[in-house]
Amino acid sequence: PEVTELQLRLRQAGLYNGDADGEYDREVESAVRGYQLTRLVLDDESGVYGLPTRTALESETSEP
Incomplete structure:
Protein backbone atom coordinates (compact mmCIF):
# COMPACT_ATOMS: atom_id res chain seq x y z
CA PRO A 1 0.00 0.00 0.00
CA GLU A 2 2.86 2.43 0.70
CA VAL A 3 4.32 1.96 -2.77
CA THR A 4 0.89 2.45 -4.33
CA GLU A 5 0.54 5.73 -2.42
CA LEU A 6 4.03 6.73 -3.61
CA GLN A 7 3.06 5.98 -7.21
CA LEU A 8 -0.12 8.04 -6.92
CA ARG A 9 1.73 10.96 -5.33
CA LEU A 10 4.41 10.86 -8.04
CA TYR A 49 12.35 6.88 -1.02
CA GLY A 50 13.55 7.85 2.43
CA LEU A 51 12.07 10.20 4.99
CA PRO A 52 13.40 13.47 3.45
CA THR A 53 12.01 12.55 0.02
CA ARG A 54 8.72 11.38 1.50
CA THR A 55 8.33 14.54 3.56
CA ALA A 56 8.94 16.74 0.53
CA LEU A 57 6.59 14.76 -1.72
CA GLU A 58 3.81 14.67 0.88
CA SER A 59 4.11 18.44 1.39
CA GLU A 60 3.22 19.16 -2.23
CA THR A 61 0.66 16.44 -2.96
CA SER A 62 -2.63 15.40 -1.44
CA GLU A 63 -3.30 12.02 0.09
CA PRO A 64 -4.61 9.73 -2.67
Missing part, protein backbone atom coordinates in the same frame (compact mmCIF):
# COMPACT_ATOMS: atom_id res chain seq x y z
CA ARG A 11 1.60 10.90 -10.59
CA GLN A 12 0.17 14.04 -8.94
CA ALA A 13 3.61 15.62 -9.21
CA GLY A 14 3.68 14.77 -12.92
CA LEU A 15 6.62 12.38 -12.68
CA TYR A 16 5.01 8.95 -13.01
CA ASN A 17 2.59 7.62 -15.61
CA GLY A 18 2.74 3.91 -14.87
CA ASP A 19 0.23 1.71 -13.09
CA ALA A 20 -0.34 2.12 -9.35
CA ASP A 21 0.36 -1.57 -8.78
CA GLY A 22 2.41 -1.41 -5.58
CA GLU A 23 5.63 -2.56 -7.27
CA TYR A 24 8.78 -0.52 -6.60
CA ASP A 25 10.26 -1.18 -10.02
CA ARG A 26 12.76 0.71 -12.19
CA GLU A 27 10.09 3.10 -13.43
CA VAL A 28 9.16 4.11 -9.87
CA GLU A 29 12.81 4.38 -8.86
CA SER A 30 13.45 6.59 -11.88
CA ALA A 31 10.48 8.80 -10.97
CA VAL A 32 11.78 9.11 -7.39
CA ARG A 33 15.21 10.02 -8.75
CA GLY A 34 13.63 12.64 -11.04
CA TYR A 35 11.67 14.05 -8.14
CA GLN A 36 14.81 14.30 -6.01
CA LEU A 37 16.72 16.05 -8.81
CA THR A 38 14.00 18.58 -9.65
CA ARG A 39 13.18 19.37 -6.01
CA LEU A 40 16.80 19.27 -4.82
CA VAL A 41 16.17 16.60 -2.20
CA LEU A 42 19.76 15.63 -1.45
CA ASP A 43 19.41 13.90 1.92
CA ASP A 44 18.46 10.50 0.47
CA GLU A 45 20.47 8.28 -1.82
CA SER A 46 19.38 8.79 -5.43
CA GLY A 47 16.25 6.76 -6.15
CA VAL A 48 15.69 5.85 -2.50
